[in-house]
Amino acid sequence: MSTTAIDRAPDHSHEHAHNHPHGWRRWLYATNHKDIGTLYLFFSLTMLMVGGVLAMGIRAELFQPGLQLMKPEFFNQLTTMHGLIMIFGAIMPAFVGFANWMIPLQIGASDMAFARMNNFSFWLLPPAAILLVTSFLVPGGASAGGWTMYAPLSTQMGPGMDMAIFAVHIMGASSIMGAINIITTVLNMRAPGMTLMKMPMFCWTWLITAYLLIAVMPVLAGAVTMTLTDRHFGTSFFNAAGGGDPVMFQHIFWFFGHPEVYIMILPAFGIISHIIPAFARKPLFGYASMVYATASIAILSFLVWAHHMFTTGMPVTAQLFFMYATMLISVPTGVKVFNWVATMWRGSMSFETPMLFAIGFIFVFTMGGFTGLILAVTPIDIQLQDTYYVVAHFHYVLVAGSLFAMFAGYYFWSPKWTGFMYNETRGKIHFWGSLILFNITFFPMHFLGLAGMPRRYADYPAQFTDFNMVVSIGGLGFGLMQVYFLLAIVIPTIRGGKQAPDKPWDGAEGLEWTVPSPAPFHTFEVPPVVK
Numbered sequence: 001m002s003t004t005a006i007d008r009a010p011d012h013s014h015e016h017a018h019n020h021p022h023g024w025r026r027w028l029y030a031t032n033h034k035d036i037g038t039l040y041l042f043f044s045l046t047m048l049m050v051g052g053v054l055a056m057g058i059r060a061e062l063f064q065p066g067l068q069l070m071k072p073e074f075f076n077q078l079t080t081m082h083g084l085i086m087i088f089g090a091i092m093p094a095f096v097g098f099a100n101w102m103i104p105l106q107i108g109a110s111d112m113a114f115a116r117m118n119n120f121s122f123w124l125l126p127p128a129a130i131l132l133v134t135s136f137l138v139p140g141g142a143s144a145g146g147w148t149m150y151a152p153l154s155t156q157m158g159p160g161m162d163m164a165i166f167a168v169h170i171m172g173a174s175s176i177m178g179a180i181n182i183i184t185t186v187l188n189m190r191a192p193g194m195t196l197m198k199m200p201m202f203c204w205t206w207l208i209t210a211y212l213l214i215a216v217m218p219v220l221a222g223a224v225t226m227t228l229t230d231r232h233f234g235t236s237f238f239n240a241a242g243g244g245d246p247v248m249f250q251h252i253f254w255f256f257g258h259p260e261v262y263i264m265i266l267p268a269f270g271i272i273s274h275i276i277p278a279f280a281r282k283p284l285f286g287y288a289s290m291v292y293a294t295a296s297i298a299i300l301s302f303l304v305w306a307h308h309m310f311t312t313g314m315p316v317t318a319q320l321f322f323m324y325a326t327m328l329i330s331v332p333t334g335v336k337v338f339n340w341v342a343t344m345w346r347g348s349m350s351f352e353t354p355m356l357f358a359i360g361f362i363f364v365f366t367m368g369g370f371t372g373l374i375l376a377v378t379p380i381d382i383q384l385q386d387t388y389y390v391v392a393h394f395h396y397v398l399v400a401g402s403l404f405a406m407f408a409g410y411y412f413w414s415p416k417w418t419g420f421m422y423n424e425t426r427g428k429i430h431f432w433g434s435l436i437l438f439n440i441t442f443f444p445m446h447f448l449g450l451a452g453m454p455r456r457y458a459d460y461p462a463q464f465t466d467f468n469m470v471v472s473i474g475g476l477g478f479g480l481m482q483v484y485f486l487l488a489i490v491i492p493t494i495r496g497g498k499q500a501p502d503k504p505w506d507g508a509e510g511l512e513w514t515v516p517s518p519a520p521f522h523t524f525e526v527p528p529v530v531k
Ligand code: CU1
Pocket: 257, 258, 261, 304, 305, 307, 308
């Protein structure tokens, strides 16, 4: 309804003003941060299920050696689309959803800075996702060139690659707008008295993430645009025959790609930094060092890209630089893990589902960090390049890292979002099921990689059979656990249930949930609640 404020002001005949659209219009025209946050979270949950179905296809084919279910071309389409959909469709939009819901609440702002741009940046995502998914239907099928879209392969493939490139363009534009919105909101709309160094950690990690996004998404857009012009407009950026260089694609891609890793993990660090203090009933240990560690990780993330390219041939001095620079990142990351553990030290801890997922995150994500440190060592990396060891490593970072942090954040904040408590028993089943099945799925991949099994192949020699069967069974179970999360937790919590109290976590959430204005230095001047 198009009523202006002037029309509406004297008119009390309606229960409430009809300036808030209802039904589907509420979502299509959404400009408030909570509705847009909900849209982002549902979109990413949908993409998690789609990407999960593709993973099930991959694991079904790899259950036994030989080609059972599909041609190798289709298998490669599955791995490519699984990666693109999970990264750009599931993980990144989910964190933007968390940002939309929580940043205005945490800084005491009425909404995000650019409400209509917020709507636009969300509604770009569904068409991009449709482009990606429907590319399976075009001649030649979806892109089979890997989520990294390496040239020269990507300059040779069918129209599925063009659809992937266009989808990446659209999703990149969405991410940049989301980042601009977050930076503007955080820098300009904080409640009086909330200096940057009093700001909740989730806002800090997202502020830094948003700068990373603005720095590297245009670089990715450049890489895929050059691929596009090589494909259709006669350029030779990546074509040696025309004076170009295919390895340059990898340099440009990974200048985006490594900071992208931190785009997918820094907001997770932020969520964990809220949950650990709430359930340890102590203030976050080393707040300032957390901020500086986050910033250090972000800066260093621009200096390590060629650790993905040790086998392309590079001078030993370059190998040494990228090896040491990569190893250096484990210092600020170690500071964070130390601070989380020190926060728990002698705390009055309780172990509801958000805390279980947060502790699970610290334990299992750290294992992914250690294998990253091992892969940073150039000669080891050359040995393990493109093996399942790498696949194990980054799934520890992105599943046990990013995804577990999102689950932790969902359980922590969903009482605030929905007004209802989730079922604690079901939450614990989801946690333990996910933790155990995650490790059954991904831990044996380390052994497969060390034994030399390469990634992105539909078949393997017989000696890899046993571990692959274990991995596939674990993968099916892990997938089913997430269906359980949707059916037994998310949907029932939205439909109703036990009313959430104002402070569901014994009043310990304080700063860790939303911040009153002006922000207190911390909320724990009173003795901690002992259960
Ligand atoms: Cu990297």
